[in-house]
Amino acid sequence: MYPKNLQNKPKGTPACSRFRCHTSNRCMHTLTLFLSCLCALAALVTPAYALANCPSSCQCDDDTLVVRCGEGTLDVLPITLNPFIQRLVIQSNKIKTIDSSLQFYAELLFLDLSYNDLVTLPQRTFQFQRKLQELHLNHNKIGQISNMTFVGLTVLTVLNLRGNLLAELEQGTFAKMSKIEELNLGQNRINRIDPHAFDGLVNLRTLYLDDNTLTTVPAPSIFKAMPNLAELYLGTNSFTSIQANAFIDLKGLTRLDLRGAGLHNISAEALKGPDGLRYLDLADNRLQVVPTNALSHLERLEELLLGQNDFEVIGSGAFAGLKQLRKLEITGAQRLRSVQNGAFNANTNLEHLNLSSNKMLQEVQENALGGLPHLRHVILKENDLRTLAEGLVPWSDLQTLDLSDNPIVCDCQVLWLRNLLVSKNSSNDKLVGVMCAYPEPMRKEPLSQLSPAMLGCSHSDSKQQALIVVVVVVTTATITGLSLLIYGCRRRIRETLKGGWGNSALGRKEREYQKTCSDEEYMTRQQHSCSLSIQPTIPYTSSSGYNMHQTQPYMGSRPIPVTEL
């Protein structure tokens, strides 16, 4: 190991650095040999640290053994760095070739040469990097790799070749790289993959093949080489369809990304096999119908993205079988116009539903979202919805509700929504305000600021009024009946009270009965005189239903204050 105690190394020891050559590879090569001899010789008399030289655009830390070079114009890999470095990062420079310079850094664990100008990787470029764990060569101009390119990288776990110009993958390219867990081949021009290209990748967990020019999903036999694959990215290719059993051997797959893969249809058996799939992205394809049958195999699916497709309807049971689905996103589906009753009836664990930016979506049927006890987040923004039914969702249970940018008609039908917005304003729930689009006078008015009357609901509380009237009438009738009863039985009462109370008290009681009687007179508008019999109270008590209807218009226009009774 590099001696840790020698921290104040003399900077810019000239022994090796003066031989740096930037002009030609040939010169480079000759000098490299010469230099290695010289350096080896020098190493006999001088400790290695004394020979290390740090280019001006780099930071070289001899304690952590990290060299990090900022954006710059380095066009070759410096060969005079501390030979014991473990991490070397030279991003965004102009390095065109690595040649044999890497041989000086056999202790490297991490090498990042991303965003350079590498064009070719000669055979056995990394043969001395027996300890290298991560190799980042993304965003260069590498046009070809072969089964000799990565020889020696036996403990590599991450290989990033994203953003290069690779067109094909030949037999055994990664053959001896059994430790690789993550392989990124995205954003290349790959259109041909040898059936044995991925042989040996037994520990691969994540594979990016997205953004290439593949026209068919790689054959099942290709995926067979990676039994531990958990995440597969195949988006931005041109597949048109997925054949049956395409992923049959990927039993451990949890995430499948087919976004923008040019899919017109998906065969019913296409998604058989990856039983443990949790996340599926099928957005931005050309699917004409929701692939209900294909999806039904994915019993453990938790998250599904299906936006930007061409289906017009989400029908009843569209996601049958997806019992574990928690999050569903269908956004930017330009032709979607209707979400029908029972659309999500199988998805009783749904928590999060994002149906936004579907410009033609005019209808979410009243029972489309029924029976979803866990639903908490509903995004319906930027659709073409004019109104919403109160029974659609248990709205008050929601933590997020976004109905913005819909042409909402603000009339009495959405009074419930206005009340919801008002009542939830002070809570922590995320409710985005709703702007009216119609009728014209209320355009751009926030719904929550409109009164029931402005929504045309002046008669809407007639039910409530009727209820109050009923209560008043029943109370009146009861009191009247009771009074008359007492009046009718006054003799008995008087006899009962006799002895107990003095005459003066009785006199007062009698005056009160008198008063009640005159109120009753008023109430019944002289319909019957203040008779001593109990008879007149009968219409108010036993057949009250009929009589109340009769009195209602009168009471409605002038309710009798309770204090008058």
Ligand SMILES: *[C@@H]1O[C@H](CO)[C@@H](O)[C@H](O)[C@H]1NC(C)=O
């Ligand atoms: C390497 O590739 C060549 C050409 O494609 C092929 O003939 C050879 O068998 C491959 N070697 C291995 C070890 O896969």
Ligand SMILES: *[C@@H]1O[C@H](CO)[C@@H](O)[C@H](O)[C@H]1NC(C)=O
């Ligand atoms: C799937 O789509 C392709 C291309 O549009 C078409 O040729 C094929 O008939 C379709 N298959 C089914 C089952 O719809």
Ligand SMILES: *[C@@H]1O[C@H](CO)[C@@H](O)[C@H](O)[C@H]1NC(C)=O
């Ligand atoms: C809904 O989906 C759109 C489009 O993918 C996204 O931008 C937005 O963040 C999502 N909203 C929520 C609340 O998840």
Ligand SMILES: *[C@@H]1O[C@H](CO)[C@@H](O)[C@H](O)[C@H]1NC(C)=O
């Ligand atoms: C919520 O309350 C604040 C402050 O009272 C008010 O400014 C805002 O307009 C209200 N929002 C809604 C949606 O009612």
